[in-house]
Amino acid sequence: MSQKNKQPLLLLIIAAVISFSSLSSCNQVDSVEAASSQTKEQTKKPVKSKETTMAIASVKTTADTLTIIGVGDMMLGTNYPSAAHLPKGQDCTPLLSYVKDVLSSGDVTFGNLEGVFLNKGGTVKQCSDPTVCYAFRTPDSFMPCIADAGFDLLSLANNHTSDFGHKGRVNTKKLITENGMKYAGLVDCPTTIYENNGVKYGFCAFAPNSGTCDIRKIKAAQNIVRELSLKTDVVIVSFHGGAEGSRHQHVTRKTEFFYGENRGNVYNFARKMIDAGADVLFGHGPHVTRAIDIYKERFICYSMGNFVTYSRININGVSGIAPIIKVFTDKTGRFLSGEIVPTYQVKGKGPQIDSKKRVIKKIRELTTKDIPEAKLVISDDGIITVTK
Numbered sequence: 001m002s003q004k005n006k007q008p009l010l011l012l013i014i015a016a017v018i019s020f021s022s023l024s025s026c027n028q029v030d031s032v033e034a035a036s037s038q039t040k041e042q043t044k045k046p047v048k049s050k051e052t053t054m055a056i057a058s059v060k061t062t063a064d065t066l067t068i069i070g071v072g073d074m075m076l077g078t079n080y081p082s083a084a085h086l087p088k089g090q091d092c093t094p095l096l097s098y099v100k101d102v103l104s105s106g107d108v109t110f111g112n113l114e115g116v117f118l119n120k121g122g123t124v125k126q127c128s129d130p131t132v133c134y135a136f137r138t139p140d141s142f143m144p145c146i147a148d149a150g151f152d153l154l155s156l157a158n159n160h161t162s163d164f165g166h167k168g169r170v171n172t173k174k175l176i177t178e179n180g181m182k183y184a185g186l187v188d189c190p191t192t193i194y195e196n197n198g199v200k201y202g203f204c205a206f207a208p209n210s211g212t213c214d215i216r217k218i219k220a221a222q223n224i225v226r227e228l229s230l231k232t233d234v235v236i237v238s239f240h241g242g243a244e245g246s247r248h249q250h251v252t253r254k255t256e257f258f259y260g261e262n263r264g265n266v267y268n269f270a271r272k273m274i275d276a277g278a279d280v281l282f283g284h285g286p287h288v289t290r291a292i293d294i295y296k297e298r299f300i301c302y303s304m305g306n307f308v309t310y311s312r313i314n315i316n317g318v319s320g321i322a323p324i325i326k327v328f329t330d331k332t333g334r335f336l337s338g339e340i341v342p343t344y345q346v347k348g349k350g351p352q353i354d355s356k357k358r359v360i361k362k363i364r365e366l367t368t369k370d371i372p373e374a375k376l377v378i379s380d381d382g383i384i385t386v387t388k
Helices: 003-024 030-043 050-057 138-146 165-180 218-232 265-277 359-371
Strands: 066-075 109-111 153-154 182-184 190-196 200-208 234-240 281-285 290-295 298-301 305-307 321-329 333-348 350-353 375-380 383-386
Touching: 030 182, 066 190, 066 234, 066 281, 066 333, 066 350, 109 234, 109 281, 138 165, 153 200, 153 234, 165 290, 182 190, 182 200, 190 218, 200 218, 200 359, 218 234, 234 265, 265 281, 265 298, 281 321, 290 375, 298 321, 298 333, 305 333, 321 359, 333 359, 359 375
Parallel strands: 066 109, 066 305, 109 153, 153 182, 200 234, 234 281, 281 298
Antiparallel strands: 066 321, 190 200, 290 298, 321 333, 333 350, 333 383, 375 383
């Protein structure tokens, strides 16, 4: 072959390598895969309290049933602008202790990580309006609290992932990997694969923020999901979208704006991702809970609210109740049933099981109002089933 003919072929090969690397260059190596599975086995043997045992033993499953758990925003405290925003004694251990049994009861557990992990330094982001803009910097020593609670997958696709610049992002990714977990959602690492008990879970995450995989670029997002679905058994998609606050609890089915920023159309996004091969979709970003949905036998939660947000985030009223969503699927990701484990936050103590079951009532109300065509039944105890 002539040198002239070799050049186009070489360019094609380079392009293919770059394309593949963009979807597999995160924190995936065989040793990390093994470490993640080992960590999972170690954290799946909690000592159950009476209250959390009630929350776990509600749905009958079989050996072929997968249990996929998701929660919303997590920020365990920040040392910026002051260490006064950290838990007493800078001890994060109690924050997830009330819900650890539930979080550790799944085959794979997901959460949205708000902010970065960094003891000091980093370049704090510049805000055009400081009254509605916060920067979160959590000490390195807090990362094991998340791993010990049973988490496997973390989204970095949100508006706080660049709070302290490049240094904050790099250190956060390093600590996640060192603690046996995996992450996705950044332009330089859009996807990851987690394997447990012979099942491969593909994970990707999206947001409308700089440096993240863009929730507003539907075709590009579909390409990511489509390629991931070819490599895995079940695809989990996380999305950070929609306007924020108690006035924005509803799924509008339109593009949402907040302080002039396009936060995407979460209803359309979720459906397009399922069309491309997604199986379970977990939403977050509005800081309140939203409706749930079923499309093509795949599960969608449009927002899971504030799960553990120790400081500087409002947890009053509806902003302080949140679900632990348990999705039961077959090994292809087809929805079988689900469960809403209700929690509420107590200032300074983290999430606790809510005996009043407020978030179950709220999700049922919102789903009935916003997605009336969804053939979903939510029981008083939070069991989710599909009507024939």
